[in-house]
Amino acid sequence: MMMVRKSKGLGERHQKILDFIASYQREHKHPPSIREIGEHCNISSTSVVNYYLDQLEKAGQLERDRKISRGMRLVGNTPLGDMLRVPVLGVIQAGEPIPIPTSDFNPFSAEDSVDIAASLMPSREKGKDLFALHVQGDSMIDAMVNDGDIVILKPVVEARNGEMVAVWLNERNETTLKYFYKEKEGYRLQPANPAYKPIMVKKNESLDIKGKVVMVIRKVDRLAA
């Protein structure tokens, strides 16, 4: 039978290259070139680095984009572009208007922001205009949203049936989160919890849709009331 040499599994040099790519990427925000790998791993020839890179690719440790400069990435690492920074514009709270963004609000003016993995987002909502709000008070509880939650919204002025929207009810003088349904006589705002009754809004009443909820995040690092 074939007695393998030091070629079983990944050798020391493979690991060294892997480690270097990881550390280089952390420092430079982009992958190293073949020559840079060679220099820092004591490999004098680019072909040898290429040789090892091919092996690492076959071993599934690495992905390569041939012909492209620094076209390599470690598997298991999500690419940089896959994170969205969503600005937290303020607080949503019954009785208070939502601090809605102007059409060209500056993302940097937001006091705070939350990072969301793009993989969590529906592909359609990956635009840059998303914004987030802190939920204050328990008035949104009928929408399965609790005090302290963070809601991620997409700014819209119209909604389709079944979508959860943030609305400003002029007659009641409050903001709330409800499921939206358009009906003959007007609009029905349906709480998520069936135990609560829907709010009916007639066509002549003003209904101010501020945004459509695309995600709710609850950090449970605090104690319950």
Add this chain to the structure above:
Amino acid sequence: MMMVRKSKGLGERHQKILDFIASYQREHKHPPSIREIGEHCNISSTSVVNYYLDQLEKAGQLERDRKISRGMRLVGNTPLGDMLRVPVLGVIQAGEPIPIPTSDFNPFSAEDSVDIAASLMPSREKGKDLFALHVQGDSMIDAMVNDGDIVILKPVVEARNGEMVAVWLNERNETTLKYFYKEKEGYRLQPANPAYKPIMVKKNESLDIKGKVVMVIRKVDRLAA
């Protein structure tokens, strides 16, 4: 030819370039080259692309690594290290036991996983032993958790008062999410919704704590029932 002048803020072309970089990166896992940007944004000269890239960098929308191929990245994209990959071990559902991890479960054996920005996590919970579960059915609704939600858990066997835990109730033969309180006669499992009554568990009954909920994520990209 009409040349639009928009010296204030970002023009249409800036946005187009920004969008292209984002979409290119999503597709190719690495940034585009200057010439690729030019082709897809109808800019015939590389110098013009470079011109816009410089402006975007000054505007803080972009970072560039000069002299390096495809050395650009959108700001707001956090580096790899700041993301936690949490394995989704399975489904939590009333009447079914929780697929709890063995002490040394393999993260790669998980069918699925979710990426969570480390910045969203309480610092204490940033260990690697977190796991996630899909919530199925509406039996957890009394804990403000709905069908389709994703709960992130930290494996614990004991809980402190006020923490939300996933427990297996042997007598009732179901799993549920409740706030945990230790009392004189036993344990009180308090639903989040005050409208529901707590479950009392006597000391002699078996109470199997599976994990402590540290986060709840709800994607609202689907229609309500």
Add this chain to the structure above:
DNA sequence: ATGATACTCGAACGCCTGTTCTGTGTCAAG
């Protein structure tokens, strides 16, 4: 008008980079 500013183009330069080819030495199997 006139200059300043903003924007666009095309071409050339030169480095950077992945690829490929040839060659050398080692080591185990036949």
Add this chain to the structure above:
DNA sequence: CTTGACACAGAACAGGCGTTCGAGTATCAT
């Protein structure tokens, strides 16, 4: 010993790429 797979070096090639420069055009304030 011969063979062949394996590990490595060095050099050269060709194309990719960012950069720079010169020149031209449109818009606006003076």
